[in-house]
Amino acid sequence: xxxxxxxxxxxxxxxxxxxxxxxxxxxxxxxxxxxxxxxxxxxxxxxxxxxxxxxxxxxxxxxxxxxxxxxxxxxxxxxxxxxxxxxxxxxxxxxxxxxxxxxxxxxxxxxxxxxxxxxxxxxxxxxxxxxxxxxxxxxxxxxxxxxxxxxxxxxxxxxxxxxxxxxxxxxxxxxxxxxxxxxxxxxxxxxxxxxxxxxxxxxxxxxxxxxxxxxxxxxxxxxxxxxxxxxxxxxxxxxxxxxxxxxxxxxxxxxxxxxxxxxxxxxxxxxxxxxxxxxxxxxxxxxxxxxxxxxxxxxxxxxxxxxxxxxxxxxxxxxxxxxxxxx
Numbered sequence: 001x002x003x004x005x006x007x008x009x010x011x012x013x014x015x016x017x018x019x020x021x022x023x024x025x026x027x028x029x030x031x032x033x034x035x036x037x038x039x040x041x042x043x044x045x046x047x048x049x050x051x052x053x054x055x056x057x058x059x060x061x062x063x064x065x066x067x068x069x070x071x072x073x074x075x076x077x078x079x080x081x082x083x084x085x086x087x088x089x090x091x092x093x094x095x096x097x098x099x100x101x102x103x104x105x106x107x108x109x110x111x112x113x114x115x116x117x118x119x120x121x122x123x124x125x126x127x128x129x130x131x132x133x134x135x136x137x138x139x140x141x142x143x144x145x146x147x148x149x150x151x152x153x154x155x156x157x158x159x160x161x162x163x164x165x166x167x168x169x170x171x172x173x174x175x176x177x178x179x180x181x182x183x184x185x186x187x188x189x190x191x192x193x194x195x196x197x198x199x200x201x202x203x204x205x206x207x208x209x210x211x212x213x214x215x216x217x218x219x220x221x222x223x224x225x226x227x228x229x230x231x232x233x234x235x236x237x238x239x240x241x242x243x244x245x246x247x248x249x250x251x252x253x254x255x256x257x258x259x260x261x262x263x264x265x266x267x268x269x270x271x272x273x274x275x276x277x278x279x280x281x282x283x284x285x286x287x288x289x290x291x292x293x294x295x296x297x298x299x300x301x302x303x304x305x306x307x308x309x310x311x312x313x314x315x316x317x318x319x320x321x322x323x324x325x326x327x
Contacts, residue, residue: 030267034065036092037257040079040100042072046211047255049291050126051095057278075165076100077112084118088260090267094119098254099167102311106319107165109326116312119258121305122268123275126293128253130171130228131210131239135199136221143225143245146205150181159183160194160206165327168207171228171251173322175207178246195222209253210236211292228252234294251318255293256308272301 037055041047048070055066071079080100086092094100101115134140140149150157159175161168164187172185186203188194191212198206199221210233216222227233230243230250243249257275259268276298278284285295299307 040076088262163187
């Protein structure tokens with residue numbers, strides 16, 4: 001997507017409150033020591049791999065180490081809380097997921113951090129599509145087939161996901177609501193466990209991160225029925241999207257770089273410019289796409305803030321539609 005298309009596609013792109021105006025330290029003398037990126041995921045995960053590709057390139061440009069600090073667990077709350085407590089001096093950032101910045105607020109009555117108040121948007125990095133999948137030997141070949149099968153076997157079709165407080169769980173619930181499938185939603189502790197059951201015939205279909213299942217699809221063990229993006233995914237052009245059946249529907253994960261509230265504006269602008277330059281590197285974008293996420297064309301600070309706000313509004317509306325209540 002080009003920048004303008006991306007912004008126009010997102011509803012209600014109201015800007016967040018003004019970015020901090022603190023000027024010191026100036027970006028010309030920054031960074032003065034190693035820079036820390038906190039992640040809520042473990043080493044070797046998709047977000048971790050993407051963050052390391054970006055941080056390695058930035059470290060060379062900044063002539064300072066970029067230290068990846070993995071703080072997994074607690075549905076992103078451990079890492080997010082640690083990032084919110086970083087000193088706002090321009091040397092600490094949070095490589096955050098959509099779950100940490102948006103959907104956690106919809107799923108939990110209380111959080112040890114405030115996604116809007118505690119962070120300043122710096123750069124929108126990439127989108128991570130989800131998919132509806134079946135086993136390669138399944139008689140179901142299209143989304144229409146899946147819906148028809150569910151109605152022919154009322155209450156018998158099973159749809160795997162990672163649980164009600166996850167992206168895949170929310171997508172599964174929305175798919176049920178939009179299609180009137182009334183599928184039994186089967187939660188799994190991980191994508192790996194769920195896909196094993198899917199291939200073993202213990203569950204009829206599954207909603208999962210496309211990046212986490214792409215290898216099994218390419219090996220001919222799984223089949224993708226649809227992706228959750230607004231447009232067809234590069235490299236998966238033969239696979240339809242849910243939006244082709246339900247216009248305007250888009251439910252994807254994403255990564256964004258944010259900093260503790262009050263971080264110096266000049267440094268945030270510098271980091272945003274450097275990130276935009278990286279996002280324009282075709283080779284780097286291809287390496288990230290090989291992991292799974294799709295790099296978004298570089299957005300400036302204001303546009304990044306607008307996208308995050310629009311995503312809050314989008315997911316809030318979807319949560320109301322499927323009756324998600326914080327617990």
